[in-house]
Amino acid sequence: MSGKNSLDTLSTLDVKGKSYDYYSLPKAAKSLGNIDKLPASMKVLLENLLRNEDGETVTHDDLQAMVDWLKKKKIDREIQYRPARVLMQDFTGVPGIVDLAAMRDAVNKAGHNPEIINPLSPVDLVIDHSVMVDKYATPEAFKQNVRMEMDRNKERYEFLKWGQGAFENFRVVPPGTGICHQVNLEYLGKSVWTKEEDGKTVAYPDTLVGTDSHTTMINALGVLGWGVGGIEAEAAMLGQPVSMLIPEVVGFRMTGKLPEGVTATDLVLTVTQMLREKGVVGKFVEFYGPGLDNLPLADRATISNMAPEYGATCGFFPVDDETINYMRLSGRDEETLNLVEAYCKEQGLWRRNDNEPEFTDGMELDLGTVTASLAGPKRPQDRVNMEQLGSNFDLILENNGQANETDKEVPVKGQDYSLSHGDVVIAAITSCTNTSNPSVLMAAGLLAKKAIEKGLDRKPWVKSSFAPGSKVVTDYLKKAGFTPYMEDLGFHLVGYGCTTCIGNSGPLDDEITEAINEGNLTVSSVLSGNRNFEGRVHPEVKANWLASPPLVVAYALAGTTRTDLSKDPLGTDKDGNDVYLKDIWPTTSEIAEAVKTVDNEMFRKEYAEVFEGDEEWREINVAEGKVYDWQDDSTYVKNPPFFEGIDKPLEELQDIKGANVLAVFADSITTDHISPAGAIKADAPAGKYLQENGVAVKDFNSYGSRRGNHEVMMRGTFANIRIKNQMLDDVEGGYTKYIPTGEQMAIYDAAMKYMENDTPLVVLAGKEYGTGSSRDWAAKGTRLLGVKAVIAESYERIHRSNLIGMGVLPLQFDEAEGVEEHGLTGEEEISILGLNKDLKPGQILDVVAKRNNGEEVKFQVKCRIDTGNEMRYYKNGGILHYVLRQMLKD
Template sequence: MSSNDSFNTLSTLEVNGKTYHYHSLPKAAAQLSELADIDKLPNSMKVLLENLLRNEDGETVTKTDIEAIAKWLHERSSDREIQYRPARVLMQDFTGVPAVVDLAAMRDAVAKAGQNPNQINPLSAVDLVIDHSVMVDKYASAEAFKENVKIEMERNFERYQFLRWGQHAFENFRVVPPGTGICHQVNLEYLAKVAWTKQQGDKTYVMPDTLVGTDSHTTMINGLGVLGWGVGGIEAEAAMLGQPVSMLIPEVVGFKLTGRLPEGVTATDLVLTVTQMLRKHGVVGKFVEFYGPGLDHLPLADRATIGNMAPEYGATCGFFPVDQETLRYLELSGRDADTIALVEAYAKAQGMWRESGDEPSFTASLELDLSTVAASLAGPKRPQDRVALPQLGAAFDLFLESNGQASETEKSQPVAGTDYELSHGDVVIAAITSCTNTSNPSVMMAAGLVAKKAREKGLQRKPWVKSSLAPGSKVVTDYIAKAGLTQYLDELGFNLVGYGCTTCIGNSGPLPDNITDAIRAGNLTVSSVLSGNRNFEGRIHQDVKANWLASPPLVVAYALAGTTRIDLSSEPLGTDNDGKPVYLKDIWPTNHEIAQAVQLVDGDMFRKEYGEVFKGDEEWRAIPIGEGETYQWSDDSTYVKNPPYFTAIDQPLAAITDINKARVLALFGDSITTDHISPAGSIKADSPAGKYLQEHGVKPADFNSYGSRRGNHEVMMRGTFANIRIKNRMLDGVEGGYTLHIPSGEQLSIYDAAMRYQQEQTPLVVLAGKEYGTGSSRDWAAKGTTLLGVKAVIAESFERIHRSNLVGMGVLPLQFVDGEGAQAHGLDGTEQISILGLSDELKAGQMLTVQAAKEDGSTVEFKVKCRIDTSNELQYYRSGGILHYVLRQMLAA
């Protein structure tokens, strides 16, 4: 706790006979004239203020930092850098495995240096939820869940063995075993406390529950009044090891909600509307805080749905203050009475309790009348591209036109062994999946009710649709069963396939061979409809070009229709048992029907499912684990390998010098996402990663996914920049991870070219347009970049997390001057790039000079801004990365 307490804020709070110590915001306001109107300070900013008051030490947090938050109230913005310390860290297994690999490698490095490897332990509470590994191999059968779990355990045995070792080897580290739920939903329903407590000596301190997570959708927890957002795995590891999160005091955009949602409109429709509005406004790097009377009628699950998609609208977080609805949800989800009492007392004592008429001061504000929200989807390849339900068919036709297929609207392809044909726009995947919606009882019950009404009218899903149900926790299947809706979902093929993040992250599994053959033979642009939050091209399935985000009940409806080239508001889904047309309105439940079903959800369900959440089933507990403080790496493993990051950690730091005569590894346009950069989804047999695995005795059928092999740097670096839809502008008309090797002019995979450049001792740079690195906060987008030999990325703008991750792996992010870019300077990727002005005197935000020597002998010179934004980041870069910095600090202590 605060060792300075310049504003004498330490106070006590009595709750149910127990004394809690805390740092009082009202006391700080009494001493700081700028905080006289502290009630006007956004609640999310109050959380940051409390964090600084509690951690004031005169070094990482100073009195001036605290005063900067106070000044924010009048200026609504600040360029002040602060050091923020979240209470805990949340991980999923895709990003968690490489984090634990790095911790294990750090233990090896410490042991090699002759020191105690037990120095390497999380200092903050860490929870890792295994939720990203289950794939939809089996579906539309009663045995699908059991069979998928069996396959998952077989595929991931090495990874799970490694995590079991970590569970026992590291202190302050808990693992939620597979088959339990999605990390964000487990966090919402169980892990989050809202008011966090910490024992120090004989005193119990209370503070806001705060966290960072290795999944960008960590933001879901903001719906519960818990401030949290996604960071790269690298940054999360540093937070685990006691390093503060370096950040600029953010702008806060207020989003006022009024009215209430109309009949037939879901939380999904609302979040797609919010996403579109905030994307248009521009909130990258900012907090968004929701307020207004509309919150009085907005259930906690709907708030969580909106909080979940903060990465899609570009914000750091989408925050909802604590209020009566928060307490109601805590009670519903089985939290104990003392916890609920503490949350209420603490929030009110700190002025963090929302009342209906509150009007905080924001940097800027938007407003939405909930009654104006209409049924909609988003797609075909970006979550912010909302399409009203009646316009979907027209939107698909425009997409066909953009693909040069405008003349093929009537095209179809026979499907071998069947009596039907596939056409453009047909739905081949319909998935109720992802944390966005499966935590929300209203939309899940609505999906079940649509299924029930559809079956009663004799409707069935179309035979070419791969349907699946992957809830975020076992509570969901409990309440669907209690409502008597399971059988109807099953009859439509929406059988349980697993508890995890499946289709939304590319774990959609294979399509039937005859469907795949028809798609490829006809060059068909087919669709998926999923209740997820991500639909970037190439993400859901390599053969599915159009991907639409929709509410769970709409997912069911499109499985019945079998196509996205339809206006469901006016065209029939099919015919009933009497041959009469059935429309969406005929099977859509009323709000009253949904509310009645939702009332069946109770706290006993949560208490039952989370009673032994860390224990796992017999198969998990039977996994053998090695003993010892350091991990016994296996040379034969193709899942977990000791990474090469710390091989020179015992050597003196090298000086920062100019980058001379670098080659361009790739030249990209705008909106290159981390889904384009980072290895994800299936591994192709003829890819560099596929060839590596086959060379090591792994058959293509056993490749598993890139995500499952994130603990093996050899696989992951081969899959970096290997997305099948990525477009390198150095090549005309070529999609996929290829580039030109200069000066030979050979077209090679990006990995093979990078390895040749390394043999030639040639440094590399990447050139890109706007919004480079948007998408999931994936550590491998940065790790793979550095392992390929890339020294700098020069882009027109960066996404917040990826820019930070590049610095964290020792890659220099540089930004073109506004209005400039590769095209403006006539760069085509054949140039030799020199970056001048780098030295040990480098400053955050410094302007540097780039010289691009062209093949004709001419040179283009231009300025770029160093996007190392803070002094802390500069220390990380000088050390070769954030983990190198932490490790060197430990070894020097």
């Protein structure tokens, strides 16, 4: 671990009789310059470079640039960051391990030892994305859903257990345990990491990258981490540094305290809206100020979790007394707590109100101004005050051409009620964002108790579910006495996992689905999640609202989002009197009293055997061998074609000439649009493939669970039912125009026809292309369809990186230019000039778009390969291709 150490900063720290080696930032400052005002997140980066200085990947000039940042607040310099560990969830983890298995296969076929492919950094994979809400509102829901999860995913789980035995430094947290980010916050994260080296214990900041965009949740614990694509995480596992530009850091100062009745969810939706409007894509956000004294760590975690929604690389909270209090509550041992406090104070990483850092830019929020909020109907940054939700929904109907249908009712067959626009058909307490937070969950329990005591019940058309992020949550709700009331309202435990937030909401009752489709109803879901993109939550639900857990319960009682809960009644009590939200909303003191129920014994008990799993997991048969025995008949796990011919000479870059356009997209196309995670339609290319391979429709599972099979995933690329290709008029779903014949067909089918004729493809898009989840299949599928380049107005950070990681060229229109400004329809023949061995990061390239009449439109684009390392990856056909070639060469 010790590098060149040109500044002679290796020091010793004694903590209550135990000695640690560490790389001293105060000693480095004596040579580099004063760093007192450097943001804490930047100090973590500086320590990372200091510890890994080797004169090649990290130089003295890199260290100096980090300190010189204070003078300019922006430095255009590439650095090589080496995180301490990697975190995965199973949707992205399975394809990640498939890639490692495929690399071992390629190495083995090339005549080398396959075990050279092995994680060098600790890797934890948490199975949390596979459980679906098939059963709900019954005491048997959890047991039945887990049973179905195990039946559906047996092949995947066998594969993961093989990986656990075949690879070193790789642990799996079994299904039914918790959500990866909550497990990370409550158990895995340490704030200060240690490693035994040369007989000594070296201490350094806990850092990580994760294969889920909400990895940022751990920032609340003073741990610097963010989401990357699976391919970039795999490279980090294999010893490659994360190549990045020294970031800008936006300071977000907080003052005051939250008012009575306002939750952490309301706060995070306000912060998300503010920072999206500010524009922080690709930047660090660091929170500071006296308001943090009034912000529990669980509230901080809610804010850090949503960093992808406000677009930042991370949302960082420095370590302070509250960090130590939370780590003690969640069962960390005293030796760890002593080290964290001593190390952070010694290194200047401890938050102090009397020494506020300097930032690139800043914002400020008085917590006392936050109001009750939701966000929707299809973006997490679109905050709506609770009292305005009803009128907001009327605007949605107007935009949908349904303004004259406000009184429309569709009878539900076999029931004594009707469905209308705006009715809540899904109410889900789910996701890492809020189920990590005892205050909002206790608020939900208290509200449920008061509602039952008033004689209220959820409306019969609402599918209700409760999917917490760890078993600790069910422990404290039960101890507080709230579980019976939650269950009386239909919020039974359905599983420990992400469920509704990632599209695993399960089916609606048949009669509900029939009424929605018959009336073309715009119905709602209300969930305590972090994502509500089109087509994500449920294919029949067009309006999806993010809200706090108590508001989820409230809207289940109301049964509609076309209401103002600040003045409209939720229902009537036993005597027929109207009951309002204010009558059952818990007070801050009531919530605080309930939170006292939570104790560290709960955490210690639930995490004592976190890697053991239940009997079904333990009984899964594991294949032996260091090279995976691929099964030809598997529809879940297949050897991908990415590394075919890896031992052959590398071809030089060439111009892309005569390309057709596969699709033209507007702004805010998400990775959910590009590579959906939810249900697979029977008549879609992926559905047809599964049926041809003997899979019944009822056993399709989801796109997310099938990510270990490239045949399914390439057919599912651009297959979201709500995606709109502007090459077609008034058509939703994964279709395009096949230019040679003018036919409309599935995007996959068109791509295969182009491939038969060796025709390269490009995709044209607007702003924020690839926003949302860190979904590597959004890039993998793009490559497998034959797309050579994407030209967009702007990119979200992770997807741009993923495209490069798969050898797809991200290009960006000049500012204020785009598809519309150049009059492009998608029927042009595209050529991109200037691609050769001398291509440089950020280079300006010429594009020629030739119309059918021979007219040429010429414009320039910027190559959005931003760093030298990224360029090396691209020229090798992708990041893993580069790593594998280097290994074979060595």
